[in-house]
Amino acid sequence: MSDNIPVKNVTPVKVHKPDTGTTRRHAAHSRIYVRAVKGPLETFRRFFGLFFLALFALIPWLTYNGHQAVLLDIAEQRFTLFSLTLWPQDLTLLAYLFIISAFALFFVTTFAGRVWCGFMCPQTTWVYIFTWFEEIIEGPRNKRIKLDERPMDADKFIRKTLKQCCWWSTALLTALLFVGYFTPVKALFADFFTFNASFWATFSVLFFAVCTYGNAGYMREIMCTHICPYARFQSAMFDSQTITVAYDKQRGEHRGPRPRKLSRDAFHAKGLGDCIDCQLCVQVCPTGIDIRNGLQYECINCGACVDACNGVMDKMNYPKGLIRFTSEEELSGGSLRIFRPKLIGYFVVLLLMIAVLTANVLLRVPLEVDIIRDRNALYRETNDGLIENVYTLKVLNKSQTQHQYSISVAGLPDYRLIGAQKVTVQGGEVASVPISVATDAYNLDDPVTDIQFVVRATDTAEAVEVKEPSKFLYR
Numbered sequence: 001m002s003d004n005i006p007v008k009n010v011t012p013v014k015v016h017k018p019d020t021g022t023t024r025r026h027a028a029h030s031r032i033y034v035r036a037v038k039g040p041l042e043t044f045r046r047f048f049g050l051f052f053l054a055l056f057a058l059i060p061w062l063t064y065n066g067h068q069a070v071l072l073d074i075a076e077q078r079f080t081l082f083s084l085t086l087w088p089q090d091l092t093l094l095a096y097l098f099i100i101s102a103f104a105l106f107f108v109t110t111f112a113g114r115v116w117c118g119f120m121c122p123q124t125t126w127v128y129i130f131t132w133f134e135e136i137i138e139g140p141r142n143k144r145i146k147l148d149e150r151p152m153d154a155d156k157f158i159r160k161t162l163k164q165c166c167w168w169s170t171a172l173l174t175a176l177l178f179v180g181y182f183t184p185v186k187a188l189f190a191d192f193f194t195f196n197a198s199f200w201a202t203f204s205v206l207f208f209a210v211c212t213y214g215n216a217g218y219m220r221e222i223m224c225t226h227i228c229p230y231a232r233f234q235s236a237m238f239d240s241q242t243i244t245v246a247y248d249k250q251r252g253e254h255r256g257p258r259p260r261k262l263s264r265d266a267f268h269a270k271g272l273g274d275c276i277d278c279q280l281c282v283q284v285c286p287t288g289i290d291i292r293n294g295l296q297y298e299c300i301n302c303g304a305c306v307d308a309c310n311g312v313m314d315k316m317n318y319p320k321g322l323i324r325f326t327s328e329e330e331l332s333g334g335s336l337r338i339f340r341p342k343l344i345g346y347f348v349v350l351l352l353m354i355a356v357l358t359a360n361v362l363l364r365v366p367l368e369v370d371i372i373r374d375r376n377a378l379y380r381e382t383n384d385g386l387i388e389n390v391y392t393l394k395v396l397n398k399s400q401t402q403h404q405y406s407i408s409v410a411g412l413p414d415y416r417l418i419g420a421q422k423v424t425v426q427g428g429e430v431a432s433v434p435i436s437v438a439t440d441a442y443n444l445d446d447p448v449t450d451i452q453f454v455v456r457a458t459d460t461a462e463a464v465e466v467k468e469p470s471k472f473l474y475r
Contacts, residue, residue: 031148032221034131035141035283039307045118049125060180065400072182078428084361085400085428089368096357103353105230107346109237111338112325113244117230118302123223126174126216127286133166141283167217168209175208221287225298235297240328241337245301247281247292247323248331255292260316274318281305281323291323301325366399369455369468378473386416387474388438395433395455397425404459407435411451412472415439422458437472447475 062069064082071080079086086093108116117124138144138159147156180188183201191197192205215223224231238244252275258267264274275292282290284304289296291305309323327336374390382388397403404424409415419435437451449472457464 032286032288033141033145033283034286035280035308036135037280037284037304037308037311039310041303041307045302046128048119049128052120053125057177060177060185067400068184070181071184074182080400083400085366085398087368087396087398090364090398093357093360093364096353096360100350100353100357103346103350106237107343107350109234110239110242110343110346112301113238113242114230114234114299114301117224117228117300121300123215123228124286124300124302126170126212127220129170130167130216133163133170137163137166167213171209171213171216172205174212175205178208179204221298224287224300231297239340239342240332241340241343243325243327243336244295245291245299245303245306245323246295246326246328246331247275248321248326249292250331252292252322264316264318274313274316274322276312276316278312280308280312284308295328365464365466366397367403367405367455367457367464367466368396368398369453369466370394370396371453371468371470373470382438385440386438387441387444388418388436389472390434390436391453391470393433393435393453393455395423395425395431397427397429397431400427402426403457403464405455406458407433408454408456409437409451410454410467412437412439412449413443415443439472441474444472444474448473 059070060068067080069080069082071078073079077088079090105116134144138147147159150156176189176192177185179201182204188197188201188205192202197205219227250273252273254272255275255277256267256272257276257278258272281292282288282305284307285291286302286304287298287300289298291299303325305323306325310320313320313322330336370393372392372394374392377390380388380390393407395405402424404422407417407421407423409417416438417435418438420433423431423433425431450469451472452467452469455466455468
């Protein structure tokens with residue numbers, strides 16, 4: 001056998017590497033200069049965003065019964081939502097709320113794509129605010145590009161400095177309002193600007209200010225395309241009937257520029273479609289994609305390209321809708337079918353979880369009782385021959401007002417209660433009540449007797465009562 005290894009000549013394969021110089025969006029240190037657009041969708045999105053932005057800024061300042069209406073106090077482990085106070089024991093309600101939010105997102109995405117990203121996402125809203133400052137201070141898209149390309153001078157320095165001041169002011173105000181949901185907002189504003197805020201309050205404000213500044217000022221589309229997981233798993237909820245922003249390729253191709261003097265039919269005869277290849281749909285896109293290349297995960301369904309294209313179609317006297325909110329089925333010549341199994345399934349589960357959450361809130365008792373037995377002795381015999389068990393009751397008033405509660409025992413005949421039989425507990429407070437239960441040994445048939453401590457509110461017409469099980473031990 002020969003020790004030589006047979007060698008075969010193979011034609012080398014040439015590897016074509018991407019040209020990063022011509023693909024600006026993926027080049028190092030690239031930046032998307034978004035062009036301003038006008039249209040009905042843009043107007044609606046602005047008012048829609050301003051409405052929820054106003055809610056975000058207003059809610060922390062609302063008061064209810066003398067306290068902050070919405071306060072998620074993590075330090076005190078107490079969440080206040082107007083008349084409702086939630087404690088760590090009520091975390092199931094928070095779980096239901098998250099489940100409802102998830103299925104609402106699934107339902108909306110299946111029906112209308114990523115409209116959450118385009119119209120309600122905080123990242124999108126704050127990016128539009130920061131971009132608005134850019135347009136006011138540095139000018140429209142073309143002027144911003146030229147401003148960044150020219151060397152630093154007095155005019156550029158003033159404009160850049162003013163823009164940075166506006167960005168930092170917006171980020172700081174956003175952080176203060178956000179932290180105001182977790183700590184009393186009035187005291188936070190006063191203490192922060194007088195340098196009297198606590199370490200954690202100051203750290204939280206500065207941390208979220210830096211995050212807002214970085215996300216809305218520089219990361220922008222990177223958050224939507226590379227960091228946010230929603231862009232990755234949205235395809236699992238899409239189907240052929242999902243309404244998304246789409247380009248009508250049959251009507252638009254082939255593309256090409258043309259004068260407005262000639263009729264549309266004349267260009268159709270030459271094999272040109274309605275797309276004049278003006279690139280406005282790319283210039284107004286906040287993620288820098290070309291919607292004409294088909295559905296892409298970067299698209300946030302904001303509709304900016306729809307307004308831009310419809311404006312061009314108006315100028316060319318062409319029908320609108322070359323780029324529009326539509327479904328894959330409609331683009332193929334079919335019709336939109338709203339009622340379909342997946343969408344109905346999401347809607348049914350969403351309604352079911354809303355019903356469960358509503359029932360839990362309505363049936364929630366604003367009182368909780370914990371029983372702690374005395375661990376030093378299982379039982380003891382009193383001087384008058386009774387068998388006595390010692391307990392400590394933790395009475396938590398989960399409401400926001402003071403209440404008086406009575407304490408009694410069920411399941412034990414002819415018992416004697418030694419200790420406070422009435423207790424007053426402030427709203428949101430816990431009262432520790434030491435108490436002893438004694439009875440004659442002749443009333444006990446078993447070494448262990450199941451009993452219930454009954455705690456009932458006596459100063460309200462509302463039926464507030466908790467029965468907490470425990471054991472009475474003998475022998």
